[in-house]
Amino acid sequence: MLKGKTIVIGVCGGIASYKAVGLCSMLVKAGAKVQVMMTQSAAKFVTPFTFQTISRHQVYTDTFEEQDAARISHIDVADHADLIVIAPATANMIGKMAHGLADDMMSTTLLATTAPIWVSPAMNVHMLAHAAVQHNLEILRQRGVRILDPAEGQLACGYTGKGRLPEPEDLFQEIQCYFQAxxxxxxxxxxxxxxxxxxxxxxxxxxxxxxxxxxxxxxxxAAARKGADVVLVSANVAIPAPEGVRLVQVETAEQMRSAVLQEFDQSHVVIKAAAVADYRPIRTETKKRKKQPLEPGASQQTDADNWTIELVPNPDILAELGERRTHQFIIGFAAETHDLAHYAMDKLRRKKCQLMVANDISAEGAGFHGDTNIVSLFDDNGLLMAFPQMTKRELADRILSVAEQKLPGSSSEVQGGERDALR
Incomplete structure (x- = not known):
C-alpha cells in the first residue's frame, strides 16, 4: 500500500528524533518515497546526512537553500506529499502550527500543503500537560490535524509519564493502516x-x-477518500461539496425523498445524516403574506391578526428505506436533548437501521454548527461505542471504520465479546 506514496517526515528538535530515523528506514523498505524536513534544533540531535543516506533524497533544513532554480522547495514538498507526519513534534512547532506562523522550512511547508497532517507530540510530561500546549493541540484537532497520542514511560528528562514518542514500529503501522484504509x-x-x-x-x-x-x-x-462511489443528497448547505462525490441538491423533504429513492436500489450503504423536517405547511402561499397594519388609534394587534399555519406530516424517509431494504446497510442519526440511549434504540428498531449515530445536541462541543461532535453508536444489541469530543472529520473516519467491520461478510465483523474493547 505504500509503494508510490510520498510521505514527508518533519523532525523537530527533541531527543526522540532518533526514532524518526527508524521510521524513515521502515517506510523506505516498504516502497514509499520519503522526504525529510528538519528544524535547526533537530539537526543538533541527528545529522541531516543520516536521513539523506536512508531516504536517498535531499533533506530540507533551510527555506532558502534552493537546490533547483526551477522549483520552490517548500511548495514542491507541500504539493507532492500524500501524508505529512511531524515526529517528534515539539511544543514550539505545535504552537507555530496552531497560530499560522511560518519562519522556517517546516512551518512554511505545513501552511502550503493540502495533504493530511499528523502530529506526534514528544516532550516533558508537564510541558505536554501545560494549558497552552493542550489549547494549541485542540486548535489543530479542530482544523482536521490528526494528533497521535504520546506513549507513557521513562522520559529523557528523568520523569516518568506521558510524553514519549511512540516506537517507530507503532508509527509505521499507523501509516500503513491509513493507506490500506x-x-x-x-x-x-x-x-x-x-x-x-x-x-x-x-x-x-x-x-x-x-x-x-x-x-x-x-x-x-471520508468515504470518497476511502475509494467509495459516493452520492451526496444535500439540503440547504453553505459549505463546498467534497471532491470526488456526486452532489444532488434539494430543498424540501419531499424532494429529498425523491432523490434518495432514485439512488437507493443501487446503494450498498446509506447514511441518513440529514435533518429532515417532520412537518410542512398544508398550503404554501404563492405571494408573500403581508403583516396587517394597526388600525388608527390601536396600540397592539388583536387576535384577529394572528396567523395560524396548519401543518401536515412529511414522509418518513428513513422508515421507508427500512421497509424497502433488501441488501443495504442503513445508518441513521438521532439528535436528542435527553434520554439518549432510550430514543436512539427506539429509533433504530422502529426505522429498521443497522447502526444508529446519536448525539446530545445540548452538550457543549456537540450539535449542528460546530466543527466538533460527541456521539454514541448503537446497534441491535445496544451501545456499541461512545466517542469523546472530536472533530467531525475524525468522527467520520471512526464511524466508517465501525460500519466497515459490521458490513455483511466482513472478516472483522464486530462480535458481542468485542464490544467492551471498542468503548
Whole structure:
C-alpha cells in the first residue's frame, strides 16, 4: 500500500528524533518515497546526512537553500506529499502550527500543503500537560490535524509519564493502516444525506432547522477518500461539496425523498445524516403574506391578526428505506436533548437501521454548527461505542471504520465479546 506514496517526515528538535530515523528506514523498505524536513534544533540531535543516506533524497533544513532554480522547495514538498507526519513534534512547532506562523522550512511547508497532517507530540510530561500546549493541540484537532497520542514511560528528562514518542514500529503501522484504509471502500456505493430541509410557508419564509450539513459532508468526504462511489443528497448547505462525490441538491423533504429513492436500489450503504423536517405547511402561499397594519388609534394587534399555519406530516424517509431494504446497510442519526440511549434504540428498531449515530445536541462541543461532535453508536444489541469530543472529520473516519467491520461478510465483523474493547 505504500509503494508510490510520498510521505514527508518533519523532525523537530527533541531527543526522540532518533526514532524518526527508524521510521524513515521502515517506510523506505516498504516502497514509499520519503522526504525529510528538519528544524535547526533537530539537526543538533541527528545529522541531516543520516536521513539523506536512508531516504536517498535531499533533506530540507533551510527555506532558502534552493537546490533547483526551477522549483520552490517548500511548495514542491507541500504539493507532492500524500501524508505529512511531524515526529517528534515539539511544543514550539505545535504552537507555530496552531497560530499560522511560518519562519522556517517546516512551518512554511505545513501552511502550503493540502495533504493530511499528523502530529506526534514528544516532550516533558508537564510541558505536554501545560494549558497552552493542550489549547494549541485542540486548535489543530479542530482544523482536521490528526494528533497521535504520546506513549507513557521513562522520559529523557528523568520523569516518568506521558510524553514519549511512540516506537517507530507503532508509527509505521499507523501509516500503513491509513493507506490500506484508503481503498477499503472501493467497489462500494454510498448514499449520504446532509443538511436541513426547508418547508416553504411563502416565497420568503420557511420552516427549517439548525443543521449545517458538516457531519454529512465529512462522512461523504471520508468515504470518497476511502475509494467509495459516493452520492451526496444535500439540503440547504453553505459549505463546498467534497471532491470526488456526486452532489444532488434539494430543498424540501419531499424532494429529498425523491432523490434518495432514485439512488437507493443501487446503494450498498446509506447514511441518513440529514435533518429532515417532520412537518410542512398544508398550503404554501404563492405571494408573500403581508403583516396587517394597526388600525388608527390601536396600540397592539388583536387576535384577529394572528396567523395560524396548519401543518401536515412529511414522509418518513428513513422508515421507508427500512421497509424497502433488501441488501443495504442503513445508518441513521438521532439528535436528542435527553434520554439518549432510550430514543436512539427506539429509533433504530422502529426505522429498521443497522447502526444508529446519536448525539446530545445540548452538550457543549456537540450539535449542528460546530466543527466538533460527541456521539454514541448503537446497534441491535445496544451501545456499541461512545466517542469523546472530536472533530467531525475524525468522527467520520471512526464511524466508517465501525460500519466497515459490521458490513455483511466482513472478516472483522464486530462480535458481542468485542464490544467492551471498542468503548
Amino acid at each position: 484508503e481503498h477499503s471502500w472501493q467497489g462500494k456505493r454510498l448514499l449520504v444525506t446532509a443538511g436541513g430541509t426547508r418547508e416553504r410557508i411563502d416565497p420568503v419564509r420557511y420552516i427549517g432547522n439548525d443543521s449545517s450539513g458538516k457531519m454529512g459532508y465529512a462522512l461523504a468526504e
